[in-house]
Every structure is written in structure tokens, then in C-alpha cells.
Amino acid sequence: MSLQSGLPLFLGQLIRSPHKISAIAPSSAALARRMAMELPLDRTGPVVELGAGTGKITRALLEAGVAPDDLHAFELNEEFVDNLRSGFPNIHVHHNKAQEMDQLGLNNVRAVVSGLPFLSMPGSIQHAILRASFKAMGPGGVYIQFTYGPKSPVQDRVSEELALTYTKSETIWGNLPPARVYSFRCAVV
Incomplete structure (x- = not known):
């Protein structure tokens, strides 16, 4: 089975489970490429993607040179998880919450790339995700x-x-709606 097209899969999930989808459209290729451009060049190691969804950002990360075995995608939606596993069989797809990544033994991670709906999350969940990251x-x-x-x-x-x-x-x-990419660094780890 191959990776389903992002828009039909996304719209199907939006119709069936609107309370679980926090966007009006999947991320665009332009946004995905811009996010991949933020990967630090002075570091190596695994890359973690949070809220991998339809795989648009996943594809951009692979095209930017992240080795499939170094890519760990986290997703909660079961249909998105199945689609990611079939479309990207060589990456690690985790059906886990983002804040649980530190429980999987991931360390020396190069970067965390997030498609999570941070604007709709309470501060306590933002804090837990960022701290784990x-x-x-x-x-x-x-x-x-x-x-x-x-x-x-x-x-x-x-x-x-x-x-x-x-x-x-x-x-x-070139994204619907228009977006910006933020790159955060932590002074205290």
C-alpha cells in the first residue's frame, strides 16, 4: 500500500473527526520545505517530527537529507499512522503522545520539527512537549x-x-492559511 494523497486523507479525517484536526488544510510543500531548511547543519543524529499527519513535512525532511533510519515521526491519529507506515516504511513511526518521546530512549536528537497545533494547547501541555524535546x-x-x-x-x-x-x-x-516558522532554543536543558 502506498502513501495516500494528503488532501483526501486530511479531508476525510476532518469530516469524520473534526475535534481531532486543528487545521483547515494539510501543510503545503512550501511550508514543509521552509521547516526543513531550519534543521541545524552543525549537528548530527536523529530528527523527531511531531504531528506528522499526512507526511508532507516528513517528505521534506527526507528530501533535505535526513536518513530514513534517523527520522522518528509521532502521530496520534490511527489512519495517519497507518498511512505514514505504508508510505514511509523505513522511518520510525510512533503512535505516541509527543510529550512521551523521552520515554522511548531518544537522545542526542538533532532537532524536533513540529506540526502540532500549539496555539490551541494549554500551557501545561506545551511545557511538557518542549521539556521532553x-x-x-x-x-x-x-x-x-x-x-x-x-x-x-x-x-x-x-x-x-x-x-x-x-x-x-x-x-x-504558499500555505493555507499563511504561516511562519519559529526555531526555538533553550538556554537551560
């Missing part, structure tokens, strides 16, 4: 997150608690 990455790791909003998707309180700094990209107009 930076624990898996260690010093020098980068957490790459996109958002549709006009400001950082991480709540100010969470950002302060974790001593986060960030850079943000230009607006990616």
Missing part, C-alpha cells in the same frame, strides 16, 4: 514549530520558564 536534544538542539498566528505559538509563561529564545521566518504565503 529539549531533554532528548540536549544542548544546542532546535525545536522547529510553525504557526498561523501573528506571534510566537509558545505561551509567554512557558517560554520564560524554559528560558527559550527564538527566530522566526518570513510569512509563507
